[in-house]
Amino acid sequence: MTGFVDRQRAAQLMEGAGIGALVLCAPEAFHYATGAWIGPAGLFRRAGGGFVIIPAEQDLPIGVVVADFNAVQLRLVAPEAVVRWHPIWIESAPVETAHELPLAERIEAGLASLGRAPDFSRPATFDLAGSVRQLQALLKQFGLERAMLGIDLDFVPAADFAAIQALLPHSPMVDGSPVLDRLRAVKSQREIDLLQQGIFLSEAGLERLQVGAMAGMRQADLVALYRKGVADAAAGLSHPVVTAEYVTLGGRAKGADARAVAGDPLKCDMVCTVGGYASDMSRNFTFGPPSADQAELHAIAERAFEDGLAALIPGNTLAHVHRVTTDSLARQGLRSFRRGHFGHSVGQSVFSEQWPFIAADSDAVIEAGMVLAFEIPLYIDGLASFNLEDQFLITADGPRPMNRLPRRLETVG
Numbered sequence: 279m280t281g282f283v284d285r286q287r288a289a290q291l292m293e294g295a296g297i298g299a300l301v302l303c304a305p306e307a308f309h310y311a312t313g314a315w316i317g318p319a320g321l322f323r324r325a326g327g328g329f330v331i332i333p334a335e336q337d338l339p340i341g342v343v344v345a346d347f348n349a350v351q352l353r354l355v356a357p358e359a360v361v362r363w364h365p366i367w368i369e370s371a372p373v374e375t376a377h378e379l380p381l382a383e384r385i386e387a388g389l390a391s392l393g394r395a396p397d398f399s400r401p402a403t404f405d406l407a408g409s410v411r412q413l414q415a416l417l418k419q420f421g422l423e424r425a426m427l428g429i430d431l432d433f434v435p436a437a438d439f440a441a442i443q444a445l446l447p448h449s450p451m452v453d454g455s456p457v458l459d460r461l462r463a464v465k466s467q468r469e470i471d472l473l474q475q476g477i478f479l480s481e482a483g484l485e486r487l488q489v490g491a492m493a494g495m496r497q498a499d500l501v502a503l504y505r506k507g508v509a510d511a512a513a514g515l516s517h518p519v520v521t522a523e524y525v526t527l528g529g530r531a532k533g534a535d536a537r538a539v540a541g542d543p544l545k546c547d548m549v550c551t552v553g554g555y556a557s558d559m560s561r562n563f564t565f566g567p568p569s570a571d572q573a574e575l576h577a578i579a580e581r582a583f584e585d586g587l588a589a590l591i592p593g594n595t596l597a598h599v600h601r602v603t604t605d606s607l608a609r610q611g612l613r614s615f616r617r618g619h620f621g622h623s624v625g626q627s628v629f630s631e632q633w634p635f636i637a638a639d640s641d642a643v644i645e646a647g648m649v650l651a652f653e654i655p656l657y658i659d660g661l662a663s664f665n666l667e668d669q670f671l672i673t674a675d676g677p678r679p680m681n682r683l684p685r686r687l688e689t690v691g
Contacts, residue, residue: 281313281356282466285336291457292334298425300332300454300461301413304433306626307458309554311340314355317348319366319404325438326364326406329413333420341416343409360419362412366404406438410445417449428454459633463623464647469555470671472517473624473649476557477669477680479519480550482511484561484683487546491690493565494537497525500544508550517553522630524548524560526663538691540566543662549630556630558622558651559681560667565691572662576687579654579666582606583685586620586636590652591676596640603654604638621652624669648672649680 292300302311305320311330319327328348331341341360344352347370349363372388379387401408417423427446431439432455443451465473486507491500501523512519524547527538538544547560564572586603603620621636634642636652644650653667666685670677 281309281311281340282469283311283332283340283461284464284466285332287464288332288457288461289334289336291460292428295428295452295454295457296426297428297452297454297457298334299417299420299422300330300428300430300457301451302330302332302430302454302458303328303438304430306554306628307430307433310462310626312342312352312356312359314344314352315348317345317351317366318368319345319347322403323433324406325434325442326409327404329409331413331416331420331422333422338420341420343412343416345404360416362416364404364409364412365398365400367400367402369400406441407445410442414446417446422449424448424450427451428457430455430458462625462632463634463642464645465625465649465671469625470649472553472555473557473669474671474680475515475517476550476552476555477559479508479511479552480521480548480557480559481681481683483507483521483550484546484548486510488563488688488690491538491544491563491565493539493542493691496537497527497532497534500527500538500546501525504546504548515552520551522549522551522556526657529660529662531663538565540691541569543568543572543664544690545663545665547665547667551630554626556624556627557669557680558624558630558667559669560653560655560665561683561685561688562662562664562666563688563690564662566689568687568689569661573687575656575658575662576664576666578607578610578612579656579664580685581610583652583654583666583668586654587652587670587677590644590650590670590672592644592646592672592674594644596634596636596642596644597638599636599644599652600638600640603636615656617655620654621650621667624649624651644672646672646674650677652677 303325305316308316316328329343345366346363347368431453483504487503490503526545542565544563585606589599589602607615619635619637623632651669655665657663669680
């Protein structure tokens with residue numbers, strides 16, 4: 279299996295959109311489709327560092343254009359893919375070590391063995407035109423040189439798109455981002471496992487924070503406790519683990535060097551990324567017993583959470599969940615409260631929040647296999663910034679929680 283792509287679902291979505299293939303450029307989309315890193319050319323975040331072709335025809339393999347520097351690694355990770363490569367700025371040469379010739383002569387012999395043209399030279403970074411020529415060759419090989427192509431235009435810069443169109447004049451192109459979004463919204467078991475691992479690690483970090491948090495600590499000290507808990511729980515894990523912490527300390531957000539005092543609320547909105555997949559959750563604390571207003575505010579969030587969660591079932595639209603949650607807050611007195619979204623999908627991206635969103639204008643229908651972060655953020659300046667957020671796997675029977683920590687307001691310090 280190449281990457282995380284469900285080829286059958288991809289084919290259905292492309293048929294509905296009238297496209298013959300997805301052509302993906304974004305580094306995150308490249309990894310999603312291949313399971314491999316796009317390589318250093320992708321760090322420039324421009325089109326052409328690499329391309330992936332996902333044909334609508336399931337009998338065709340996935341095609342990949344990658345930098346020559348990463349071609350061998352790509353073949354190892356995705357042996358079933360058809361791979362072509364383009365030169366980038368990094369020079370590399372094979373060398374024979376068990377030989378009596380001087381080193382420089384051996385390096386030159388290694389370069390000669392590559393069979394490059396006499397006028398071969400490398401670009402300063404990478405050459406979009408050269409990369410597109412390899413893409414064109416793959417499209418021709420697959421019989422797709424005149425097919426409608428869906429490009430991930432939510433990533434591709436306008437200038438690069440114009441250049442790609444000029445270089446592929448016989449290939450009509452449309453925005454394939456909506457198809458890619460819908461494809462990624464339903465997760466494979468491997469993706470679900472990574473997202474579950476992220477929640478496990480994040481909760482370990484929050485448990486460490488809750489035990490170790492004390493009045494007098496700064497935000498950086500509290501984050502360090504969380505990171506220590508995550509790191510200890512992740513010991514021995516083969517996947518890379520990265521965290522991002524969105525912490526708010528105090529009734530009015532304190533500066534980074536301010537210290538916690540008795541009565542301070544603490545919001546811990548934590549993202550833990552495992553193998554490129556970002557899990558998202560949030561819990562709330564107070565240093566010492568909460569005030570009556572803080573306790574009531576959190577109770578409002580808890581009730582709205584339960585009401586919205588009851589609607590988070592397959593067949594409902596995400597707009598319906600947003601409406602149910604908004605109505606719950608209104609019944610509790612927050613009639614003018616207007617939150618843009620009450621959650622989102624999670625997965626692999628440059629940010630933890632992915633389409634689809636639990637928003638008033640969302641026509642996305644909840645499907646089994648989605649992983650959604652559902653949240654009730656109540657930011658009340660002068661009182662507390664609370665966010666109650668859990669991650670759920672949607673099953674045919676409804677949402678299955680990935681979290682185990684209680685949602686109640688906890689005390690620390």
